[in-house]
Amino acid sequence: MLTLKSLGAARTVTGSKHLLTFGGHRILVDCGLFQGLKHLRELNWAPLPTSPRDIDAVVLTHGHLDHCGYLPRLVRDGFRGKIYATEASRDVAELILKDSAFLQEKDAEFLNRHGLTRHKPALPLYGIDDALRAMDHFAAVAFDKTVSLPGGATLRFRHAGHILGAAHADIRWGGRSLMFSGDIGRYGDPLFPDPVSGGAPDYIMVESTYGDRVHPDGDPAMALGAIAERTMARGGTLVIPAFAVGRAQQLLYHFWTLKQAGRLGSVPIFLDSPMAIDATDMMCRHTPDHRLSPAVCRAAFSIARYTNDVEASKAITASTFPKIVIAASGMMTGGRVLHHLKTFGPNPRNTILLSGFQAPGTRGSLLQQGAKALKIHGALTPINAEVVQLDMLSAHADSNGLMRWLSGFSRAPRRVFIVHGEPEASMALKARIDGELGWRSVIPEPAEEFVL
Incomplete structure (x- = not known):
């Protein structure tokens, strides 16, 4: 039985973590930090519902902090598998994770030096050594090449635009095919390639950062x-x-x-x-x-x-x-x-x-x-x-861009999961998917489990 559970970026625009489970194996798609409001940042300190030791692999769509920033903590807490990413995403993640670790160490040192913490002492979520250890787990995957994952799954990365190395993750496992959008870039961007859709996945997980608005026209x-x-x-x-x-x-x-x-x-x-x-x-x-x-x-x-x-x-x-x-x-x-x-x-x-x-x-x-x-x-x-x-x-597709990406698939999926958006943005995108495409869609609750 293949299941899907969002441990982050469910009804919020940050902290992307999506857990697939099949036959006793677990694959985590993205492993990001929660950012923004205090109640979200505090989630970074809560233990994951699944022990990191029980996660067999991580698939990273791109190197932004809200998608990769929890990786050092995951490794620190016992993750032993590989982190699959494009070569450029691996380099971007290294840059961002080292910076994140440095800032957290500096913040903790500042709080302790000035007595501005109720914790004795204040500790960083992770440090530089944890970030360096996380980089040892990376395995680079070329775009449009199919590779094997633990437990019999396969992975193929497709161009997502957005930032350097960003990818959609096409995962096939347990007789099902799933397309994880990651963050979708803009069509016609002068720097990055257009997002790629197509094929006939059984399930699609789509971001909805700008699901409720259209970017202005113009140069x-x-x-x-x-x-x-x-x-x-x-x-x-x-x-x-x-x-x-x-x-x-x-x-x-x-x-x-x-x-x-x-x-x-x-x-x-x-x-x-x-x-x-x-x-x-x-x-x-x-x-x-x-x-x-x-x-x-x-x-x-x-x-x-x-x-x-x-x-x-x-x-x-x-x-x-x-x-x-x-x-x-x-x-x-x-x-x-x-x-x-x-x-x-x-x-x-x-x-x-x-x-x-x-x-x-x-x-x-x-x-x-x-x-x-x-x-x-x-x-x-x-x-x-x-x-x-x-x-x-903006480096994110707007509502029209998201719909264009979804319309590129050759048939209706069994269900679309709408994540990585504030509630208003996700609900607006859902209304368009339901009304214009006639597809079944859902906005998952945090840690809500779906049998695929």
């Missing part, structure tokens, strides 16, 4: 250029909180096309994120996984001044000249962007550009909702800068 580079020029005309600084993997490279590419078109003049552009710098170098090492030629890759990503050390980052903050600053993290949960927000947020000449999805409970979500102050490093910072949301930069 994102032109919109980005207009925002930058408006800010520069005021003598201001454009601060862009950006995900280090995917969004930062997309922004650099668009700014390069603007410069090629003779726009933006000599305004300096800074990439102030060591992880984003490493991810940008990684793009040029994995050219088969994206649309850019090696020459364009090198040219586009040389548009920015790379800021590796803290002193150089401080110099950006201290500068009063107009400029563009791209810094992590994308939802403003931490990182160097917080220092830029403290300096540039209070001044109405400046602009803060929200360039993608903002999970509930994050500073990005608060700004999206019109907050006029943000708590940063324990104190309130007034936000008088212009705040702009540019959804057309």
Whole structure:
């Protein structure tokens, strides 16, 4: 009997973990951290319903933290199997997991040093050594190649767009075929290939991040250029909180096309994120996984001044000249962007550009909702800068893109499982699937078990 249970990303947009069980074997599809609201983050500390020792393999669709961030804890708690991922996803995951472990160790050290914890001592969820041990479990799988998994299952990765290395996971097990979407990218993206659908899976699990909205039409580079020029005309600084993997490279590419078109003049552009710098170098090492030629890759990503050390980052903050600053993290949960927000947020000449999805409970979500102050490093910072949301930069397919992907399959599946979305987004996508396709769909409850 094949069963499916979502241990994360059920009725929420974070913490993806989907457990398949058959004949005493268990395969976990994705193994992400919960992010955002406190009650979600606290779930990271709860033991899994299934012992990590009893999980035979992990299939990783891509390397974002909400899909891979729990892997070091899984290994620490006894997981001994392999983690199957594309080669580029393995490299992205290594970058993100090391950064996550470093930040958790630093946060715990800060809390202990200042006595700001009821735990004696505060401990990180996992550390650098745990992240390194997790990397030892990775097994790279090429796109469109079928490989065997424990217990008689097979796996084939198909291009998902979204970010470097991202894949849909086509799993066949126990006489059933299942398609796990992971995160679905956008059709016509200038950097990444279109998401691939097709075939006739028995079951489909689909993300629903933007299941309730449609991205605006238009050229994102032109919109980005207009925002930058408006800010520069005021003598201001454009601060862009950006995900280090995917969004930062997309922004650099668009700014390069603007410069090629003779726009933006000599305004300096800074990439102030060591992880984003490493991810940008990684793009040029994995050219088969994206649309850019090696020459364009090198040219586009040389548009920015790379800021590796803290002193150089401080110099950006201290500068009063107009400029563009791209810094992590994308939802403003931490990182160097917080220092830029403290300096540039209070001044109405400046602009803060929200360039993608903002999970509930994050500073990005608060700004999206019109907050006029943000708590940063324990104190309130007034936000008088212009705040702009540019959804057309999103790396996720919108409602129409999700429906296009689903419509690419050759027949109706037995059921569609709708995950990785806030309740309103998931319900809106369900209404479209039921009404337009006439397929059976369900929005799983956390840990709800389905017999397939």
